[in-house]
Amino acid sequence: MRSQHKIAAMLLGIFMSLMAPAALANLLSEDGAVKSEYMEVQRDSEVYSLIGEHVIPVGEVKRGQLLKVFPADAEYYEFKFGQGIGFIDKGDVKSSSKSRKLKDELGELKKPLTNQNLITSRPINVYIAADNKSEIFGVLEENLRYPIIGKLKDRLNNTWYEVNIGERLGYVSELDSEIDTGIPVLTYHHMLKNEENKRFRNTSTTTSDAAFSNQMTYLKRAGYDTISLYQLEAYLKNQINLPGKVVVLTFDDGLKSVYRYAYPVLKNYGFRATAFVISSRIKRHPQKWNPDALQFMSISELREIQDVFDIQTHTHFLHRFDNKRRPVLLSRSLHNIEFDLERSRRALSQFNPHILYLAYPFGGYNQNGIQAAKDAGLHMALTTVQGKVKPGDNLFTLKRLYILRTDSIPTMAERIANKPSAPVTQSPIE
Incomplete structure (x- = not known):
C-alpha cells in the first residue's frame, strides 16, 4: 500500500488541471463514452476528494460495500462524492461476483437536490438504513459540507439525512451533524x-x-x-x-x-x-x-x-x-x-x-x-x-x-x- 502522502501528492498533481467546475462535471457525465460499474470494496478503504483547492482524505468506505466507480488512467477509480469526485485506490476494489441487488440504487437517488447541505464537525458514520444499529457504509471526515438529497423520520421521530456516495444511498443522523446555515x-x-x-x-x-x-x-x-x-x-x-x-x-x-x-x-x-x-x-x-x-x-x-x-x-x-x-x-x-x-x-x-x-x-x-x-x-x-x-x-x-x-x-x-x-x-x- 502506498503512503497517504504519496496518494495525496499524486491526486493533487492530477487535479491542478481539473480546478474548473466544467471539468469536474465532464468527468462525472455518463454520456455513453464513460463506462461505470459497481465494484466491491475489499478492505476498509480511505477515500479522497478535492475540497476547496486541496485533495484531502474525506472519509472511509467499509469492507464489503459497493461503489459505482468510473475508470481512470491513474492508480485509482473515481466515484461521485458530494458535488464533485471521490477517489479510491484501484487495489482496494474489485468487480463483484455477488448477485447482489442494490435496494438503494434507484428511486431515492433520482430525487432533485434540496439545496441543503450538512456540515460535519467530527468524523461521522454513514449507515445503510435510517437506524444507528444498521450496517455502517462508511465514514465522513470532519469539516466537510455534504449535500443532502432527502430527509426522513425514524420510528422514534428522529431525523435522518439521505446522502449519495458513489451512487449509494446512505443515512446520516441529525444527532451526528449540523444543517448548513450558509457561508458568511x-x-x-x-x-x-x-x-x-x-x-x-x-x-x-x-x-x-x-x-x-x-x-x-x-x-x-x-x-x-x-x-x-x-x-x-x-x-x-x-x-x-x-x-x-x-x-x-x-x-x-x-x-x-x-x-x-x-x-x-x-x-x-x-x-x-x-x-x-x-x-x-x-x-x-x-x-x-x-x-x-x-x-x-x-x-x-x-x-x-x-x-x-x-x-x-x-x-x-x-x-x-x-x-x-x-x-x-x-x-x-x-x-x-x-x-x-x-x-x-x-x-x-x-x-x-x-x-x-x-x-x-x-x-x-x-x-x-x-x-x-x-x-x-x-x-x-x-x-x-x-x-x-x-x-x-x-x-x-x-x-x-x-x-x-x-x-x-x-x-x-x-x-x-x-x-x-x-x-x-x-x-x-x-
Missing part, C-alpha cells in the same frame, strides 16, 4: 489606527487595524479557510465541494487604507479577499498617506495587492447619493446602469480581464440594477443585507455580514458560526 461573506471598508482616527470615529464601517488583525488571527486559529468569489459561485451552483469552515472576505470602495493595513495581515496569513473597486476613483500615482482623508488606491497599489485580492466592480460613477440621500443607482435607468457597468469593466480590465462580480454601491439595488448586472454579463451581485449565503439563493441579491470594530471576538465567532443569523434587514451605510 464578510464586509470591510475603511481601516485606521485608533490613535490616528480623528475624523472617522463615528463611522461604523471604519475598522481599527488592531481589531482587524485580531479578527483575522481568530479566523486562522479557528481553522477557517478563505475562499474566492469564483469558488463561492461554483458552490452556490452545486458544482464543487467546500470545507465546513469557510468565509469570504470582501472590501468595498478600493481605499488606500486597505492597502496599508489589511493587505499585510491577509498576506501574512495566506488569506485571499475580493476588492470591489470604484473604478473612477483609481489614482494614477500613490497618494501621500493622510488619515484625515478618504484616499483611494493607485494603479500600482492595486497591482501590488493582487497576490491576495481579486479585483471586481463597485461601479464607475454610481457610488454616490442623489438629492434625497438615496443611492443614485436607484434612480437611474436600465441603460444608464448598463453603460456604467461596462465602463467600469473596461477600466478594471487592466487588473482583471474577468470582472464577473458586483457589490451594489451602499447596498442599494432594484430590478433595474439586477437586470443591468445580468445584461452586463456579471455572474453575481452582493448587497449589504445581513445574512449568509447558500445554494438556492438569488445570485444577484446575495447577503453579507459586517464585523464592526466594536464587536468582540466572541461576538464575531457567534456571528459567523454555523447557526442561523439574526434577522437584520440592512447593514450600516458606507
Whole structure:
C-alpha cells in the first residue's frame, strides 16, 4: 500500500488541471463514452476528494460495500462524492461476483437536490438504513459540507439525512451533524489606527487595524479557510465541494487604507479577499498617506495587492447619493446602469480581464440594477443585507455580514458560526 502522502501528492498533481467546475462535471457525465460499474470494496478503504483547492482524505468506505466507480488512467477509480469526485485506490476494489441487488440504487437517488447541505464537525458514520444499529457504509471526515438529497423520520421521530456516495444511498443522523446555515461573506471598508482616527470615529464601517488583525488571527486559529468569489459561485451552483469552515472576505470602495493595513495581515496569513473597486476613483500615482482623508488606491497599489485580492466592480460613477440621500443607482435607468457597468469593466480590465462580480454601491439595488448586472454579463451581485449565503439563493441579491470594530471576538465567532443569523434587514451605510 502506498503512503497517504504519496496518494495525496499524486491526486493533487492530477487535479491542478481539473480546478474548473466544467471539468469536474465532464468527468462525472455518463454520456455513453464513460463506462461505470459497481465494484466491491475489499478492505476498509480511505477515500479522497478535492475540497476547496486541496485533495484531502474525506472519509472511509467499509469492507464489503459497493461503489459505482468510473475508470481512470491513474492508480485509482473515481466515484461521485458530494458535488464533485471521490477517489479510491484501484487495489482496494474489485468487480463483484455477488448477485447482489442494490435496494438503494434507484428511486431515492433520482430525487432533485434540496439545496441543503450538512456540515460535519467530527468524523461521522454513514449507515445503510435510517437506524444507528444498521450496517455502517462508511465514514465522513470532519469539516466537510455534504449535500443532502432527502430527509426522513425514524420510528422514534428522529431525523435522518439521505446522502449519495458513489451512487449509494446512505443515512446520516441529525444527532451526528449540523444543517448548513450558509457561508458568511464578510464586509470591510475603511481601516485606521485608533490613535490616528480623528475624523472617522463615528463611522461604523471604519475598522481599527488592531481589531482587524485580531479578527483575522481568530479566523486562522479557528481553522477557517478563505475562499474566492469564483469558488463561492461554483458552490452556490452545486458544482464543487467546500470545507465546513469557510468565509469570504470582501472590501468595498478600493481605499488606500486597505492597502496599508489589511493587505499585510491577509498576506501574512495566506488569506485571499475580493476588492470591489470604484473604478473612477483609481489614482494614477500613490497618494501621500493622510488619515484625515478618504484616499483611494493607485494603479500600482492595486497591482501590488493582487497576490491576495481579486479585483471586481463597485461601479464607475454610481457610488454616490442623489438629492434625497438615496443611492443614485436607484434612480437611474436600465441603460444608464448598463453603460456604467461596462465602463467600469473596461477600466478594471487592466487588473482583471474577468470582472464577473458586483457589490451594489451602499447596498442599494432594484430590478433595474439586477437586470443591468445580468445584461452586463456579471455572474453575481452582493448587497449589504445581513445574512449568509447558500445554494438556492438569488445570485444577484446575495447577503453579507459586517464585523464592526466594536464587536468582540466572541461576538464575531457567534456571528459567523454555523447557526442561523439574526434577522437584520440592512447593514450600516458606507
